[in-house]
Amino acid sequence: MKRYNITVNGKAYDVAVEEVGGSAAAAPVAAAPVAAAPAAPAPAAAPVADGTKVTAPMPGTILDIKVAVGDTVKSGQAICVLEAMKMENDVNAPCDGKVLSVNTTKGSAVETGAVLAVIG
Known part of the structure; x- marks a missing residue:
């Protein structure tokens, strides 16, 4: 041994x-x-399309997803709601564009830096 x-x-x-x-x-x-x-x-890690990645700023649980693939979003618009430390935090779009992919689901636990969506 x-x-x-x-x-x-x-x-x-x-x-x-x-x-x-x-x-x-x-x-x-x-x-x-x-x-x-x-x-x-x-x-x-889920494959992502080319574009701007929207990542989780902290570990937590996804409570709600406010966009779908194909939606047009503006910079600062809420993409999803992340619960961390008993607080609900909006994760906002960093730029204007079209949602190319949504890489998470309601109720899923995510780590810091996890790709939640891609905007192109």
């Missing part, structure tokens, strides 16, 4: 790995899942 300390998303894990068969080929197989773990969050 070999013991390793592995950190995933800021949380440390103590892992014991048993060597099977004693061949050198077993080590890369054990290392492959560890290398894949940090890459997992990348596919979770």
Whole structure:
């Protein structure tokens, strides 16, 4: 048994790995899942269209989405309502344009910087 300390998303894990068969080929197989773990969050990000991204200013929960794909918005217009720390915050359009995509849903939890919509 070999013991390793592995950190995933800021949380440390103590892992014991048993060597099977004693061949050198077993080590890369054990290392492959560890290398894949940090890459997992990348596919979770929704693909975005070209345009200006409207991002979450803080972590919270989406209470309401005020626009739909194809809507025309003005700079400063509310795109959605984000609840954070028991307060409702409007997330506003940074520019004039047409909503190309809405990348969130009501009730979803978002982190700081998550793309909520794209305006083109």
